Amino acid sequence: MNNSVASxxxxxxxxxxxxxxxxxxxxxxxxxxVTGIAQGLFHDKANxxxxxxxxxxxxxxxxxxxxxxxxxxxxxxxxxxxRPSNSGYDPMATGSSQLGASDPTLVKNVKAAKxxxxxxxxxxxxxxxxxxxxxxxxxxxxxxxxxxxxxxxKRVAQYNGLSVAQVEKLVKDNTAGRTAGFLxxxxxxxxxxxxxxxxxxxx
Numbered sequence: 001m002n003n004s005v006a007s008x009x010x011x012x013x014x015x016x017x018x019x020x021x022x023x024x025x026x027x028x029x030x031x032x033x034v035t036g037i038a039q040g041l042f043h044d045k046a047n048x049x050x051x052x053x054x055x056x057x058x059x060x061x062x063x064x065x066x067x068x069x070x071x072x073x074x075x076x077x078x079x080x081x082x083r084p085s086n087s088g089y090d091p092m093a094t095g096s097s098q099l100g101a102s103d104p105t106l107v108k109n110v111k112a113a114k115x116x117x118x119x120x121x122x123x124x125x126x127x128x129x130x131x132x133x134x135x136x137x138x139x140x141x142x143x144x145x146x147x148x149x150x151x152x153x154k155r156v157a158q159y160n161g162l163s164v165a166q167v168e169k170l171v172k173d174n175t176a177g178r179t180a181g182f183l184x185x186x187x188x189x190x191x192x193x194x195x196x197x198x199x200x201x202x203x
Contacts, residue, residue: 065082128151143189
């Protein structure tokens with residue numbers, strides 16, 4: 001065996017050993033370590049922040065969902081409604097409508113949505129906030145603004161046999177402030193809020 005062939009074989013063997021070591025470290029040890037840490041310290045978040053009611057998973061804190069009347073595309077007046085979703089709240093098809101702010105189609109859709117939201121909640125169109133008529137970039141935003149929750153309070157209270165004050169308190173209790181006190185905007189998690197409404201209405 002000449003020196004050239006021997007050198008090539010040594011390099012090939014060295015490369016193979018590096019490949020095996022990196023495969024074990026990056027493909028086995030590292031994923032197991034990260035999974036172990038996630039399950040130990042961040043169990044709920046690592047498993048999708050599932051929300052359970054009566055032992056049954058009803059959704060995720062991180063993913064918005066439809067609150068329409070069963071079997072229809074009509075919003076159920078008993079529940080707080082989330083932001084419009086371009087994907088029908090499908091977490092496998094996230095994304096915005098990709099329409100620009102001046103796009104005639106978007107302008108038309110927003111005007112129609114504002115009228116619908118105002119009529120549904122019995123408020124003037126001037127009180128309808130932006131997030132009530134525009135979808136988020138992900139299309140599955142789980143939260144709404146306190147203003148949007150606010151215009152829905154009377155309707156939800158009426159259809160659930162609750163007082164306005166009771167529902168206003170639920171909104172306040174389920175409103176999260178800005179992250180670290182200055183990042184983002186206050187938001188109300190719609191799933192948690194509707195669960196709270198359901199539990200209070202049961203009493």
